[in-house]
Amino acid sequence: MCSLATILLALVPRGDGIPDSFRFRYTPVSRSVIEARLGKYKGNDQQREAALKQLFAEAGCDDQHLSEQPVKGSKLPNVICVLPGSSDKVIIVGAHFDHVSDGDGVVDNWSGASLLPSLYQTTKTDPRKHTYIFIGFTDEEKGEVGSRFYAQQMTNEQVSATEAMVNMDTLGLASTEVWASHSDKQLTGLLAYLAKQMNLPVTGVNAERIGSTDSVQFSDRKIPSITIHSLTQDTYNARILHSRKDKLSAINLDNYYETYKLVAAYLVFLDQTAKRE
Numbered sequence: 001m002c003s004l005a006t007i008l009l010a011l012v013p014r015g016d017g018i019p020d021s022f023r024f025r026y027t028p029v030s031r032s033v034i035e036a037r038l039g040k041y042k043g044n045d046q047q048r049e050a051a052l053k054q055l056f057a058e059a060g061c062d063d064q065h066l067s068e069q070p071v072k073g074s075k076l077p078n079v080i081c082v083l084p085g086s087s088d089k090v091i092i093v094g095a096h097f098d099h100v101s102d103g104d105g106v107v108d109n110w111s112g113a114s115l116l117p118s119l120y121q122t123t124k125t126d127p128r129k130h131t132y133i134f135i136g137f138t139d140e141e142k143g144e145v146g147s148r149f150y151a152q153q154m155t156n157e158q159v160s161a162t163e164a165m166v167n168m169d170t171l172g173l174a175s176t177e178v179w180a181s182h183s184d185k186q187l188t189g190l191l192a193y194l195a196k197q198m199n200l201p202v203t204g205v206n207a208e209r210i211g212s213t214d215s216v217q218f219s220d221r222k223i224p225s226i227t228i229h230s231l232t233q234d235t236y237n238a239r240i241l242h243s244r245k246d247k248l249s250a251i252n253l254d255n256y257y258e259t260y261k262l263v264a265a266y267l268v269f270l271d272q273t274a275k276r277e
């Protein structure tokens with residue numbers, strides 16, 4: 001079941017790259033579907049990779065557009081679903097599906113990976129200018145192996161055609177956060193702006209102490225990137241990541257669904273606003 005949300009954006013100040021007024025619509029996937037997909041975290045990374053591929057197929061990504069990219073140095077591939085657009089400009093949306101052996105890895109990072117098929121589903125409802133490439137990365141926990149491989153094999157032409165890389169890692173512990181110090185300022189500004197229009201919370205929290213994440217591989221190639229997470233001082237102090245506490249019950253489902261809705265709208269919003277300087 002879907003509800004159609006139309007977001008009206010008006011009275012936008014001039015000069016920030018956003019048109020004076022425009023509207024877009026997006027059709028969010030229902031909360032029950034989002035939660036059912038989150039529930040498919042079980043098993044080892046091989047099973048999670050297969051589950052992610054299956055979820056993409058269910059969401060309508062057919063064999064022509066869905067692929068597994070073998071990754072040097074990893075036993076498991078990246079899972080890639082392409083949504084073609086009308087221009088040669090690209091937006092990459094990524095999240096790692098692997099997890100450490102402690103805990104179930106629901107927060108870190110099935111919370112991000114299992115949203116990819118739903119985000120694909122929401123983005124494909126209308127024709128888009130950008131081509132969207134949704135990627136489930138392998139072996140982030142072993143040093144961003146999958147995202148490093150992907151970013152390094154991109155040609156210079158592909159790099160310059162990529163206007164944004166949106167990375168999700170560790171969602172649902174609290175409301176939406178941005179890793180501000182490692183995110184492109186324009187992309188962060190657009191997310192903050194949209195969140196305000198949608199009356200959804202977003203704040204910038206820097207998560208330096210928990211290490212790195214996949215977006216770094218793309219910013220290293222000068223691709224504007226943003227990482228969305230949910231770590232606050234409190235959730236960090238609770239030491240959920242990489243521990244037995246990382247299980248389904250650690251997720252606040254209200255926060256999680258809000259983050260999905262915000263990111264879903266953001267991806268559609270970026271189709272109209274993303275522009276490399």
Ligand SMILES: [Zn+2]
Pocket residue numbers: 096108109140169170213
């Ligand atoms: Zn992670």
